[in-house]
Amino acid sequence: MGQVIVITSGKGGVGKTTTTANIGTGLALLKHRKVVMIDADIGLRNLDVVMGLENRIVYDLVDVVQGVCRLKQALIRDKRFENLYLLPAAQTKDKTAVSPEQMKDLCDQLREEFDYVLVDCPAGIEQGFKNAIAGADKAIIVSTPEVSAVRDADRVIGLLEAAGFEEPKLIINRIRPDMVKRGDMMDIDDIIDILAVDLLGVIPEDERIVISTNRGEPAVADENSKAGQAYRNVTRRIEGEDVPIMSLDVEPTLMERLRMLFGLKPRK
Amino acid sequence: MDFLKLFGREDVSSKDIAKERLRLILVHDRANVSPQFLEMIKSQIINIISDYVDIEEEGLEVKLTRMKKDEEITVPALVANIPIKRIKHVARA
Ligand SMILES: Nc1ncnc2c1ncn2[C@@H]1O[C@H](COP(=O)(O)OP(=O)(O)OP(=O)(O)O)[C@@H](O)[C@H]1O
Numbered sequence: 001m002g003q004v005i006v007i008t009s010g011k012g013g014v015g016k017t018t019t020t021a022n023i024g025t026g027l028a029l030l031k032h033r034k035v036v037m038i039d040a041d042i043g044l045r046n047l048d049v050v051m052g053l054e055n056r057i058v059y060d061l062v063d064v065v066q067g068v069c070r071l072k073q074a075l076i077r078d079k080r081f082e083n084l085y086l087l088p089a090a091q092t093k094d095k096t097a098v099s100p101e102q103m104k105d106l107c108d109q110l111r112e113e114f115d116y117v118l119v120d121c122p123a124g125i126e127q128g129f130k131n132a133i134a135g136a137d138k139a140i141i142v143s144t145p146e147v148s149a150v151r152d153a154d155r156v157i158g159l160l161e162a163a164g165f166e167e168p169k170l171i172i173n174r175i176r177p178d179m180v181k182r183g184d185m186m187d188i189d190d191i192i193d194i195l196a197v198d199l200l201g202v203i204p205e206d207e208r209i210v211i212s213t214n215r216g217e218p219a220v221a222d223e224n225s226k227a228g229q230a231y232r233n234v235t236r237r238i239e240g241e242d243v244p245i246m247s248l249d250v251e252p253t254l255m256e257r258l259r260m261l262f263g264l265k266p267r268k
Numbered sequence: 269m270d271f272l273k274l275f276g277r278e279d280v281s282s283k284d285i286a287k288e289r290l291r292l293i294l295v296h297d298r299a300n301v302s303p304q305f306l307e308m309i310k311s312q313i314i315n316i317i318s319d320y321v322d323i324e325e326e327g328l329e330v331k332l333t334r335m336k337k338d339e340e341i342t343v344p345a346l347v348a349n350i351p352i353k354r355i356k357h358v359a360r361a
C-alpha cells in the first residue's frame with residue numbers, strides 16, 4: 001500500500017507545483033517507484049504544463065469523481081519516465097465540484113496501485129486546501145524565506161496538526177545564498193527555529209527552474225541544475241536515506257579572495 | 269534587542285528585522301486573539317480597577333507582545349499600560 005503525500009503552503013506561488021513535479025519525477029526516475037501526481041488545483045491547473053503533459057489530457061479529476069470516466073482512463077502516463085502518472089485537474093470547473101470525501105476515496109483507490117500518491121495543493125486554506133489534504137497521510141510544506149510565506153506556512157502547519165497530521169516536513173524554496181550571506185535573507189536555521197518543524201530540503205533560487213518549466217522537463221532530471229540536485233536529495237530523504245543538506249556556499253567575491261590572500265579571515 | 273529600535277537603523281541586517289517582525293506576527297496568529305477579545309479584556313480591567321483608582325480610559329492600552337524571560341527564552345506576554353489619574357481613598361486605607 002502506497003502513501004499519500006500532500007504538498008501545500010498557504011501562500012501562493014512559493015513552489016508547490018514545481019516541488020510536486022520534481023519529487024514525483026525524482027521518485028520515479030531515481031528510485032523506480034510507481035508514482036501518481038494529482039493536480040488538486042481545480043480551475044487553475046498547472047502541473048500538466050510544468051510536466052509538459054498538457055497535450056495529453058482527455059479526462060480530468062472532476063470527470064473521475066463525477067463518474068464521467070473510469071479512473072484509469074484519466075491517468076496520463078509520462079512516456080519519458082517509467083512508472084510516472086498524472087491525474088490532471090479540471091480547468092473549467094471550480095473547487096466545489098469535488099468534496100473531501102470524494103478526494104479521500106480517490107486517494108485510497110490510487111494507493112492500492114501506486115507507491116506514492118502526491119497531491120499538489122492549491123494556494124489558500126479554503127475548500128481546495130481541505131480537499132487536497134483530505135486523503136493524505138503525510139504533508140510537505142513549501143515556503144520561501146519571506147515573512148509572509150513563513151507566516152502562512154505556520155498557519156497551515158497549525159491547520160494540518162489540527163487535522164491529525166503528525167510532523168509535517170518543510171521545504172524551503174528559492175533560497176539565495178548570496179543574500180543570506182550578507183544578512184538580507186532569513187537563513188534555514190532562522191526559519192526552522194521559528195516554525196519548529198523538521199526540514200526536508202532546501203532548494204536554491206535557480207534560473208534552470210524557469211528553463212526546465214519552459215521545456216516541460218522537471219529540473220530533477222537536469223544534471224547541471226543546483227535546484228535539481230537539491231530535489232534529488234529531497235527524493236532520497238523521502239525514501240529514508242540520510243542525506244546532508246547541501247552546502248549553498250557562494251563563490252567568494254573578489255574582495256574576499258583578496259582578504260584571504262593576505263591571510264585575513266573572511267568576514268562572516 | 270528591542271525590535272522597535274531596529275527600524276531605521278541601517279546597520280541592522282534586514283534579515284534580523286524580518287525575523288523579529290515574523291516572531292511578533294506569529295505570537296498574535298498563534299494566540300488567535302481578535303481585537304474584540306483585547307477590547308473585552310480592556311473593559312473588564314477598567315471595571316475591576318476603577319473601584320480603586322481613577323484611570324485615563326483613552327490612554328489605556330492592552331497588547332500582546334514578546335518578553336524576555338531570561339537571556340535565552342522569550343515568551344509571549346500580555347502587557348497593559350494603565351495611566352492613573354488619581355488613587356481613590358479606599359485604596360489607601
Ligand atoms: N527554486 C526556484 N528558482 C527559480 N524559480 C522558481 C523556483 N521555484 C519556483 N520557481 C518559479 O516560481 C513560480 C511559482 O512556482 P509554482 O507554480 O511551483 O508555485 P505554486 O506554489 O504551485 O503556485 P500556486 O500557489 O499558484 O499554485 C514559477 O514560475 C516557478 O518557475
Ligand SMILES: [Mg+2]
Nearest residue numbers: 016017041046
Ligand atoms: Mg501550483
